[in-house]
Amino acid sequence: MRVSIERLTKRFGKVVAVQDLSLEIMDGEFVALLGPSGCGKTTVLLTVAGIYRPTHGWIRFDGKVVNDLPPRERNIGMVFQSYALYPHMTVYENIAFPLTLRRMPRAEIHRRVVAAAQLLQIEELLDRRPGQLSGGQQQRVALCRALAKEPDLLLLDEPLSNLDARLRLLARAEIKRLQKELGITTIFVTHDQVEAMTMADRIAVLNQGVLQQFDTPEALYTRPANLFVAEFIGSPPMNFLEGSLTVHGSALRLTGPEWHVTLPEGLKSWAEAVRDRDRLILGVRPEHVRLAPSEEGELRAEVYVIEPLGRDVLVNLRIGSLRLRALVPPPFPWKVGDIVGLHFDPAHLYLFDPHTGVLIGRS
Amino acid sequence: MGNWIKKGTPYLILAALSLPLLLLYAWLFIGAFSPRTHGLIPEGFTLSNWSFLFTPWGNRPSIWVAALNSTLLAGGYTVILLLISSTAAYALSRLSFRGRRFFMMLVLVLHAFPSITLLIAIFYVLRALRLYDTLIGVALVKTALELPLGVWVMKGFFDNVSWDIEMAALIDGCSRLQAWRRVMIPMVRPGIAALAVFAFVLGWNEFLLPYIYMPSARNWTLSVFIRSVTAGGAGEILFVNYGVIAAAGLFYVLPVLLFFLFTQRYLLQIYAGGVKG
Numbered sequence: 001m002r003v004s005i006e007r008l009t010k011r012f013g014k015v016v017a018v019q020d021l022s023l024e025i026m027d028g029e030f031v032a033l034l035g036p037s038g039c040g041k042t043t044v045l046l047t048v049a050g051i052y053r054p055t056h057g058w059i060r061f062d063g064k065v066v067n068d069l070p071p072r073e074r075n076i077g078m079v080f081q082s083y084a085l086y087p088h089m090t091v092y093e094n095i096a097f098p099l100t101l102r103r104m105p106r107a108e109i110h111r112r113v114v115a116a117a118q119l120l121q122i123e124e125l126l127d128r129r130p131g132q133l134s135g136g137q138q139q140r141v142a143l144c145r146a147l148a149k150e151p152d153l154l155l156l157d158e159p160l161s162n163l164d165a166r167l168r169l170l171a172r173a174e175i176k177r178l179q180k181e182l183g184i185t186t187i188f189v190t191h192d193q194v195e196a197m198t199m200a201d202r203i204a205v206l207n208q209g210v211l212q213q214f215d216t217p218e219a220l221y222t223r224p225a226n227l228f229v230a231e232f233i234g235s236p237p238m239n240f241l242e243g244s245l246t247v248h249g250s251a252l253r254l255t256g257p258e259w260h261v262t263l264p265e266g267l268k269s270w271a272e273a274v275r276d277r278d279r280l281i282l283g284v285r286p287e288h289v290r291l292a293p294s295e296e297g298e299l300r301a302e303v304y305v306i307e308p309l310g311r312d313v314l315v316n317l318r319i320g321s322l323r324l325r326a327l328v329p330p331p332f333p334w335k336v337g338d339i340v341g342l343h344f345d346p347a348h349l350y351l352f353d354p355h356t357g358v359l360i361g362r363s
Numbered sequence: 364m365g366n367w368i369k370k371g372t373p374y375l376i377l378a379a380l381s382l383p384l385l386l387l388y389a390w391l392f393i394g395a396f397s398p399r400t401h402g403l404i405p406e407g408f409t410l411s412n413w414s415f416l417f418t419p420w421g422n423r424p425s426i427w428v429a430a431l432n433s434t435l436l437a438g439g440y441t442v443i444l445l446l447i448s449s450t451a452a453y454a455l456s457r458l459s460f461r462g463r464r465f466f467m468m469l470v471l472v473l474h475a476f477p478s479i480t481l482l483i484a485i486f487y488v489l490r491a492l493r494l495y496d497t498l499i500g501v502a503l504v505k506t507a508l509e510l511p512l513g514v515w516v517m518k519g520f521f522d523n524v525s526w527d528i529e530m531a532a533l534i535d536g537c538s539r540l541q542a543w544r545r546v547m548i549p550m551v552r553p554g555i556a557a558l559a560v561f562a563f564v565l566g567w568n569e570f571l572l573p574y575i576y577m578p579s580a581r582n583w584t585l586s587v588f589i590r591s592v593t594a595g596g597a598g599e600i601l602f603v604n605y606g607v608i609a610a611a612g613l614f615y616v617l618p619v620l621l622f623f624l625f626t627q628r629y630l631l632q633i634y635a636g637g638v639k640g
């Protein structure tokens with residue numbers, strides 16, 4: 001089912017939870033709503049589900065406006081962050097509940113519950129009550145209940161956030177596989193950019209109820225629309241250097257209090273176009289910072305903290321009051337307090353407008 | 364040693380405070396089974412005090428009729444109270460409507476209102492409704508007076524059910540009413556059980572309302588019946604037999620004691636459910 005969110009605004013009294021949000025979600029697509037806690041993700045889901053009425057705007061399913069359709073007529077499967085299993089019912093009854101409400105024949109209910117339970121490998125739990133299940137099991141039951149309805153749309157509200165790290169990794173792959181296998185249009189809410197990046201076809205990044213960017217994971221990573229997206233996507237987050245533009249012969253430099261960076265060719269034309277701005281922000285991801293002996297680098301920085309991550313080493317550096325992170329392959333030959341030289345990979349630099357946060361250009 | 368004192372002190376205080384009550388109950392038990400007592404010392408053993416169970420007592424109706432009336436009053440009142448409390452409390456907890464806050468304040472104020480000041484007004488209302496001197500009339504009055512408490516307690520229980528569960532029910536295909544009946548009510552069952560026990564005992568113990576509003580002897584509840592024994596009936600020469608009164612008293616409290624024994628677990632939930640604004 002195709003889902004269109006058109007100019008959706010939702011207010012709770014004076015609080016604007018969602019503002020003028022438009023998203024077009026294709027049939028069978030897996031879309032993630034990504035943003036920090038309190039940015040309105042759950043509100044969007046519940047509005048799509050019909051629990052909340054939009055203050056302004058429209059929700060369309062396959063082109064038809066459903067603003068006035070009660071939740072029970074929308075054929076939606078939803079998994080809540082708390083799982084929201086019915087504690088007074090067994091697992092079987094939980095999964096069967098939506099089907100009994102549809103007055104489905106008993107045999108058909110049984111067939112569907114068992115099939116869904118097999119799909120999620122929870123057949124041996126059917127007689128238990130939710131209170132007797134572990135978090136991971138409850139999550140599976142909740143997903144099973146949502147899927148047994150054979151919904152047109154699956155809504156998942158942070159379904160992995162209550163699992164431990166190992167289970168989360170398993171469940172991540174499992175949900176992605178199920179979604180592709182069943183082809184159900186899915187909206188997945190998360191505050192974890194890794195989850196969103198690894199699972200979704202497209203990601204809508206929200207901040208304070210406002211859509212920042214709606215694009216593929218790759219595009220968010222390589223072409224972040226603004227500072228918020230640039231900082232939110234990618235781990236560890238992008239480094240930002242704020243300075244003013246100065247001309248040195250034919251070169252353009254961004255100059256800060258204790259440093260200056262010569263802009264590479266790829267960024268020059270962008271910078272030329274905004275020469276009237278007094279200040280600019282240069283963005284560089286930690287994986288695009290290279291370390292060198294101190295006399296070789298374009299910048300000189302002090303090694304501040306060294307965090308070995310196994311595959312890489314995350315190095316915290318400082319230049320005066322400026323902090324930078326670099327992700328470099330081991331072995332790491334320096335120690336804390338050493339002065340090292342830095343290069344930024346000239347092919348992966350970004351320029352942002354510090355006032356609006358908007359991306360000006362990238363090399 | 365110090366630890367022992369620390370642990371034992373609360374029990375000692377509690378024991379000292381309950382002593383008068385325990386003595387009263389002890390007297391009730393001893394008195395009911397002996398012809399005479401000197402303080403707590405019985406003078407032999409007899410079952411003759413219990414003859415009222417089989418033969419009428421003066422010109423009064425059988426005590427079994429009074430027992431039945433008490434059961435009907437307490438039971439009927441409990442059922443009505445539960446029905447209204449569980450729906451009203453749901454609305455106050457979950458629905459947003461005009462005047463909700465005002466209504467909640469009103470419930471609290473009414474809960475604190477001394478109902479005795481309403482006795483005469485209620486009498487006129489009952490008369491007008493032709494419910495004077497009927498069980499259902501008194502049950503309704505008792506319900507009305509206890510509703511604020513019932514609504515408030517049940518609201519606390521509904522407040523404690525997460526919204527997610529109710530939203531899940533709505534998305535799973537329930538109407539609001541179905542969600543209430545099939546998901547919310549089962550989730551507040553401990554609250555309903557607690558309120559039921561509490562209300563039943565309250566109804567069973569009620570004296571003033573049946574005494575005032577159901578004067579006919581055929582409508583007497585146990586509490587009114589026992590009062591008539593201690594005060595003497597019309598045209599009866601007052602001859603107080605304490606043994607018989609003890610036996611009748613025991614007959615009255617025994618069901619409550621047993622009831623408490625089996626249901627105290629639910630009763631404690633009234634406080635566990637919490638009361639939130």
Ligand SMILES: Nc1ncnc2c1ncn2[C@@H]1O[C@H](COP(=O)(O)OP(=O)(O)O)[C@@H](O)[C@H]1O
Pocket residue numbers: 012015016017035036037038039040041042043044
């Ligand atoms: N039912 C509600 N009543 C009032 N305010 C709400 C309600 N639901 C959400 N909000 C407010 O809307 C904002 C967005 O909340 P929410 O959608 O839950 O964020 P998220 O799921 O991204 O953490 C928050 O400021 C929250 O306080």
Ligand SMILES: [Mg+2]
Pocket residue numbers: 038041042043157
């Ligand atoms: Mg949320």
